[in-house]
Amino acid sequence: MRIISISNNKGGVGKTTTTVNLAAAMQILGKKVMVMDMDHQAQSTYHFGINPNKVTESIFDVLKGEKRYHEIIIKRAGIDILPANAELRNIEFLPLPAKEFLLKENMEDLEGYDYVLIDCPPSLGVLTLNAMAISEYILVPLQAQFLPFHGMYNLFEAVQMVKKRINRNIEVSGIIGTMYNPKKSISREVMEETEKRLPGKLYSTMIRENVALQEAPSWGKTIFEYKPDSNGADDYMALTEEVIKRFEE
Numbered sequence: 001m002r003i004i005s006i007s008n009n010k011g012g013v014g015k016t017t018t019t020v021n022l023a024a025a026m027q028i029l030g031k032k033v034m035v036m037d038m039d040h041q042a043q044s045t046y047h048f049g050i051n052p053n054k055v056t057e058s059i060f061d062v063l064k065g066e067k068r069y070h071e072i073i074i075k076r077a078g079i080d081i082l083p084a085n086a087e088l089r090n091i092e093f094l095p096l097p098a099k100e101f102l103l104k105e106n107m108e109d110l111e112g113y114d115y116v117l118i119d120c121p122p123s124l125g126v127l128t129l130n131a132m133a134i135s136e137y138i139l140v141p142l143q144a145q146f147l148p149f150h151g152m153y154n155l156f157e158a159v160q161m162v163k164k165r166i167n168r169n170i171e172v173s174g175i176i177g178t179m180y181n182p183k184k185s186i187s188r189e190v191m192e193e194t195e196k197r198l199p200g201k202l203y204s205t206m207i208r209e210n211v212a213l214q215e216a217p218s219w220g221k222t223i224f225e226y227k228p229d230s231n232g233a234d235d236y237m238a239l240t241e242e243v244i245k246r247f248e249e
């Protein structure tokens, strides 16, 4: 089993799109996959066609210790989803010590999955720390649209701190270029600069800008259900093959 946080403290870089479609491609390739939605915006829950407003038992109940993982699973597209809803925001107000270790309880329930993917919120707050406390790996989506290195350093610094204080076994396993436009020089520059500064981390598959990827969430479908013949589907399948190869070789 591999537990992977999909994280970047910058918003709107493709974390949710990557979590959902990576999970879907892994499932198509025969892997047993769980997706954990750790964002109170509940966008990966929504992307799988689950209305967060109707979710009565969410990952927040697991964090509170009132439910175990397997009690809140919703099955969709062959994937086990641990849904979120807006309640997740209330983690700030839970009167508990050591709030970054709440997901760590009952982790034996996660055995049996090939991959557990965690969609993190765009911050380095307590929800992200919970995700990082149980992850071995972090995948960082990076929007190939402008030079974002300042934010990236915050993330890498945070990972170093997590390594020291919360989870010694975590590492950034790779960076995924998203919203890539081969016609724009900025897209190429961002990727060249990433390779220069963080050699060997960037996956060679870039996720191109693709309207179908943008449309699929409102239909509650993964890209493979919504438009299996799109560039988005091709790119996420190629990326997933590369990710699996890197993890399983």
Ligand SMILES: Nc1ncnc2c1ncn2[C@@H]1O[C@H](COP(=O)(O)OP(=O)(O)OP(=O)(O)O)[C@@H](O)[C@H]1O
Residues within 6 Å of the ligand: 010, 011, 012, 013, 014, 015, 016, 017, 018, 039, 041, 043, 120, 121, 122, 178, 179, 180, 207, 208, 209, 210, 211, 213, 214, 215, 217
């Ligand atoms: N390759 C792509 N091409 C076109 N649009 C994309 C692509 N990837 C993501 N998008 C769109 O960009 C927006 C942001 O993507 P997404 O929600 O995946 O980012 P995020 O990092 O999860 O955001 P947040 O930080 O708010 O959680 C969404 O509207 C999504 O549909």
Ligand SMILES: [Mg+2]
Residues within 6 Å of the ligand: 015, 016, 017, 039, 043, 044, 119, 120, 121
């Ligand atoms: Mg998101």
